[in-house]
Amino acid sequence: MKLWKGRFSKEATSSANEFNASIEFDQRLYKQDITGSIAHAKMLAKQGILDSSDAQLIEKTMLDILKEIEDGKITFTIEQEDIHMNIESILTQRIGQPGKRLHTARSRNDQVAVDIRLYLKDEINEIGKLLEALKDTLYTLAKNNQDTVMPGYTHLQRAQPVTLAHHLLAYYQMFKRDEERFSDCLKRTDSLPLGSGALAGTTYHTDRDFLAQELGFANVCPNSMDAVSDRDFAVEFLSCSSICMMHLSRFCEELILWSTTEFNFIEMDDAFSTGSSIMPQKKNPDMAELIRGKTGRVYGDLMTLLTIMKGLPLAYNKDMQEDKLPLFDAVDTLKASLSIFTEMISTMKVNIEKMEKAVKSGFMNATDAADYLVAKGLPFRDCHEVIGKIVLYCIHAGKAIEELSLEELKGFSDLFDQDIYESIDIRACIAAKKSKGSTSFESVKEQLNQIKK
Incomplete structure (x- = not known):
């Protein structure tokens, strides 16, 4: 039986119930919902x-329900x-009247808002740990490849020599x-909406600061209408996630190129590669390709949530029920x-000789x-022209600049002397x-020292 049935004279159809329900995906918020309810009961007491004995009973029963959910003993229903x-x-089924009193001075509007914020706070912290692990891996790889030289690219054309560590x-x-972006997003997520009611606040003398x-919220949302209808923090989180995935994708694109026979700069570990169903020789960098695709x-x-929110008047609208699917998907992905x-790059083999x-x-x-x-x-623009002509000469002669004789170089400028060869040695260039x-x-070395500090 629905908890809001009093106003209605007709039952919803099964198709309407199914279309309206969100339990299929929002059930992952069970822990946050129970945590918020226990805090709300304590505040009411x-x-x-609310009688303190009722609050204690609610807390005890809620903790029992939490354990049973985690043990897989509870089945949720679309009906609710x-x-x-x-x-x-x-x-309510378990404790009767005290259970019915729990929803005093709150709405599902502020209840779901606090659940999502509690969930995102936890996930941002988890993502922070994963980013720390990735940074540590990059630091170690860079430290071990300070002397590994490789081509630096612009326009995917060889440009200037760099070290792999620098890259x-x-x-x-x-x-x-x-x-830093996720940490900053956390500041705007860390605001309590609970206690705002449906949109206008409540007539009860509640204590939102206690809540x-x-x-564990840093502050209280100052406006009740904004508190229940705000999803900026979720949009911001998805924006941070998109930028982070962009960085992963850029890196993956390079790793995919570097692992080709044409480049052969790296080799992915077998544990992070797959084969072909028809070509026995293939070793595909599928993990990197999947990240690029994801x-x-x-x-x-991100676009889903932006589109959901773009035309919504204040305050809460049912459209906002759809915020969870993109949010959960982005977190998981x-x-x-x-x-x-992080596992993939920590196990890849660097082909130092091929890079050099x-x-x-x-x-x-x-x-x-x-x-x-x-x-x-010589003015730089004139130098640019001289070296451009030398490069063209080298292309036709099939030589590198350092392979030209001093006499050949002087044919382009009398300023060349024997010390040119030392200046254009690759390691000297770096x-x-x-x-x-x-x-x-x-x-x-200084960049690594700063990171270590």
Whole structure:
């Protein structure tokens, strides 16, 4: 029997019940719902709205229900629509009148709002731990590859030599920003909506500050209408998740390229690869490809919630029941992706020799050759033109810049001298970078030191 049946003279059809119910997906909020209900009962007793003996009975029974849910002994029903009414119905069946008094001074509107915030607070903390583990793995990989040189790319064309450590630390900074974004999102999630009622507050003399303290919220939502209709924190969480998945996807794209025969910079561990059903020789980087694909799924979750919220008048609307599916999906997808990605990169093999060999082709020391001429007094734009002509000459001659004789180089500029060869050595090109945050060996060492601090 529905808890709101009094106003109605006709039962809902089975199809309407099924369409209206959210228990199929919001049942995962059972723990948060019970936690919020226990705190609410304590507050009602503290304020003299509920007998303390009733509050104690409610708490004890709720904890029994919690254990039975976790032991798989309770089955929820569509008839009771959602997790809130399912739990309240079970409570009332067991203790009678005290159970019916629990909903005094609250609405499902503020009840679901507090459940979602409690859930997201926990999940943001879990995601933070996963990001920390990923950053630690990147730090270790970078520390172990400070001397590994590789091509740096722009436009997916070989550009300048860098170290693998420097490349990995670029992703470290991305995930560090993700961690900061989630931490900042937590500030706006950490506000208590419970006690706002349906939208206008309540006539009972409640204590929302006590509720905030009891449930571990930093503060209380200051406006009751906003409290029950706000899902900004959830949109923000999905935005943070989308950006984080974008970073994972970018990294995966590079790992997929690097694991091809054409690049052969890395090899994925067999435990994180799959084979072909028809081609026996294949070893596919499917985990990386799946993460890349799942990024679009999380983007879709963000767009789903933005679209749900875009035209809603104040305050609560039933449309907002649909907020949970994209939220739960993004949480599950992001956590799984972070976890598998960290395991995957911690076990991959780096092909150091292949990376270094790739650096020796593609005229990656051309910019350093231009800088050499700048140091000799030639304006950079003129240097750029001289080196461009040398590169064109090398392409036709089938040579690298460092393979040209001094006589050949002087044919382009009299400023070239014997010391040019030292200046355009690949490791010298890397070591010569002086700007803060550069790829130089010293700079990378300093970046690692800052991370360690």
